[in-house]
Amino acid sequence: MGYLGCVCPRPRLVGPVGPEPQTSARRLGCVYPRPHSAGHALGNGPACPPAHHRGQGLLLPSGADAAYTLAEVYGPGLDAFIAKMNAVARLLGMTRTHFSNFDGLPWPTGYSTYSTPADLIKLGRFAMTSAVFRSIVDRRSYRVAAGSGHHAYFWLNLNPLLGVYPGAIGIKTGYTPAAGHCLLFEVTRGSRSFIGVTLDSPGVGTTVNGADATRMLNWAFSLRGH
Secondary structure (H helix, E strand, C coil): CEECCCCCCCCCCECCCCCCCCCCCCCCCCCCCCCCCCCCCCCCCCCCCCHHHHHHHHHCCCCHHHHHHHHHHHCCCHHHHHHHHHHHHHHCCCCCCECCCCCCCCCCCCCCCEECHHHHHHHHHHHCCCHHHHHHHCCCEEEECCECCECCEEEECCCCCCCCCCCEEEEEEEEECCCEEEEEEEEEECCEEEEEEEEEECCCCCCCCCHHHHHHHHHHHHCCCC
16 A cells, blocks of 8 residues: 655644534534534434444534534543543554544644644554444445434535545545645555545635645556556
């Protein structure tokens, strides 16, 4: 597997892959209490869908409310979950990464959570060894039928490479005002695979585009013997 660097116009530590800010609201059943803007996947309803569905809501549409419910359960509690995130980062050798929040959003400050391109590639490599994780981030969309205590859901993957760049299989978009447009990505064609990351790429609004990642991948696949 090849490893691609980072397109990062401002050479500094930047916040990594967090959910794109969208409309903030207090949700019934799946309550996401913090008053800053955040992506919401679960919507209004008396109860959350089961945990295996919430993973899709977390990773495809960047649902910060899904992150909240999963952190509460698997911490258990937010502080314990954040501690586990930082413990895994240390285990993976991500020496220039720190998580201050469970959902990647800029809290308590825009730079409290930070990482580097090298660390994010380490995280991406590790995450993609999980068949379950790979099967989620490779999906272009996911539908949940209405069930006991929750309504139906339909989520689109925000990754701009999926279905557009041949061989794209993940991984995750992100945006905060401090970090800008971020994309951790992997593409596989035959026996050749490349994983890379772009941070603070040019873009308009909060929707992450894949222009820089596309240029990097085109260059990588043009090299012979790699």
